[in-house]
Amino acid sequence: MSNSPERQRWKMLLALTCAFALSQAYRTVAAIMAPSLQQDFGLSAQGLGLFSGMFHLAFGGLQLAMGIGVDMHGVRRTVLAAFPLAIAGALLSAMAPGFGTLLLGQALIGIGCAPAFLVCTVFIARQFPPHRFASVSGLVLAIGGMGMLLTGTPLAWLIEAWSWRAGFLALALLSVLAWLAVLRWVREPAAGQAGSVRRETLGGALRGFAQLFTFPHTWGILALGAVSYASFVTLRGLWLGPMMVERHGLSLVEAGNVAVLVTVVALVGPPLFGRLDPGERTRRRWIVGYGLASAALFAVAAFGLGLAGDLAVLVVLSLVLGFMVLQYADVRSAYPMAMTGRALSLFTMSMFLGVALVQWLTGLAAGAAQAAGLPIPAVVLGALAAILAAGVAAFAWLPRPPRPGQH
Template identity: 65%
Template sequence: MVLALCTAFALSQAYRTVGAIMAGQLQADFKLSAQDLGVFSGSFHFAFGAMQLFMGIGIDLYGVRRTVLTAFPLAIVGAVVSALSTDYLVLVAGQVLIGVGCAPAFLVCTVFIARHFPAARFASVSGLVLGIGGVGMLATGTPLAWLVQAHSWRAGFVVLGVASVAAWLAILLWVREPAREGAQPRESVPAALRQFGTLFAMPHTLGILLLGAVTYAAFISLRGLWLGPLLIERHGYSLVQSGNVALAVSVISLVGPPLFGRFDRDGPARRRRIVLCALAYAGLFAAIAFLNAAWLDIAATMLIGLVSGFIVWQYADVRVAYPVALTGRAMAVFTMAMFLGVALMQWLTGAVASVAAAYGIETFKVVLATIAFLLVAGAAAFAWLPKPGAAFRS
């Protein structure tokens, strides 16, 4: 059942990383600026993140299976709208529909694991899910680059739409959510919303969300938006060559979450490791920004793909930072922060890229330095703002 749920998550990973391969053709067809391209890519993540609270309520009230089966058809509709669009605003609307449809894709996996696996296995099983779901990024490496180069970006959306239909059918046929022991009477929607208010009122929530908003966003902004243009414009790579690099980065990123999940440690040690990894992560982005060598850019990007696996520790930290009754909603809030962070980072990097171009400064230097700065700021917030109480870590 977890594997069936992972099919929707894998498709959401594919949809959120198409921008890196489609960017050149989209800019040519729709006469897009760098900022327009950032809005296109960020609209998926904004819709995805904005719907997390509602998807969390849906999962709590109606279950994992019904929530994902109800929402995911919107991703199929969005793929069709995107493939047929002849106007930039329609293209963005398609991305919004895809984002809403994919909104429960990862959350249903984490909540299912939290409810039906032992707490001690949460990080390791979540790491495997992140690794398996990352297969979706493989499709947006060399295979999608070949398809887009041989046909068009529209063909890419058609193929992803067909795959989304297959994923929806797999969940319909194979997922049967087990009953939870000691299940409580169903809450009303207003009561569920009040519980979210409780989460935001806790003093340690802010630091968790500020770092959560930049770690995944950094990787997806590079892999899903800027990697293709970086290799093509800075180093003269072809679309397929840049797709090969994207494929290699995606393969390496599959290894990171299971690897980091195996080495998870509870308590203060986990939080210290999270801060150290975030700072090392920032250093890799700074290296790509300022050192400007093809081999180093590729090596650093691959290391970023591997080190991004430490995000599974952030989920494990959320798992123990709140009372058991709030675990599902805490994960929904954290996931919301992650994907709103992706939307904000992709919009912001598109904006700074446009400003850099206007002043004759190399675009990628400013974009990647901005990402590095945001990672350092997020790590500082996580380290210095209030930490969870000991009662929640037991």
């Protein structure tokens, strides 16, 4: 019986992670759907970037609202209210007669998925001891990342057998099951217990978010947050498929197999870095070092090393980018406990608005490369290297959080 509360916490966290896994699938569909969408709707490289970026723009833009929702109404109510929009968006996308309707579907999916990862991190911060935050978050990232496996070989096979519309229908069905899991298993803590809903006004919640910007170290945290996760999702969720098809002549299913390989390796990184978390005193040096290493790997991949060489670089890069879980631990320790939920939601907002920005920028880079007759994969990967390096520099040079115990 002594372990019953622990088991209950894990059951609720697993249900929340199911919704997060579906959001991971939705945000990476473009990598496999790209050739079919370009054929059906005549999309340019910029149009493809807009399609993929619309999810992240809606997802990131709603983080503030979702953070307020979690603070005022709780984790369970926020997910149950928002996630049906993802189901509606998937169904609308499956039936889209034109590109405009497809973009609307992507926006609805992004809004519906907006609380998916935020509620997991807030739940962990409130329900688990601080020293377990990095390791539990890493495990959730790994489990939730399995949603990306759906957009590898399985989705490629489904698209080749039927169409990209069938892919959206399948994701809609899985989303219904995830919503039912949250309805069945997740419960709000009773008043007065850890993680219970705080009663406050909307104005008070907004002032709480505004207060985060009075901390000098917020800006460096947001700068790197906006590009680190974005660099991986932009590669895995948008350009990996076109890169494998155009640079190496792979079929869609073969490109899907590469996506599965990259995803499986990426699932190992977060729990590994979560367990290796060195703590507050040296964590930021680790973040800078692994961030620069990731930028260097993007730069190496830009040159093109043949299929085997590119695969090797992508595998190492996917593992190293797992350092991003340390950024969440950094946010967790950089603010007073009372501000943790809001700080995590602001950081999450920067991550996914950053994805929309980085995907748009790489779309512009791809368009410029196409106009100049340059190889698109090389230009896109070079742009990702430069963007990530700039984020790391901002994180390293802008003000740091106070030392432990100085909050």
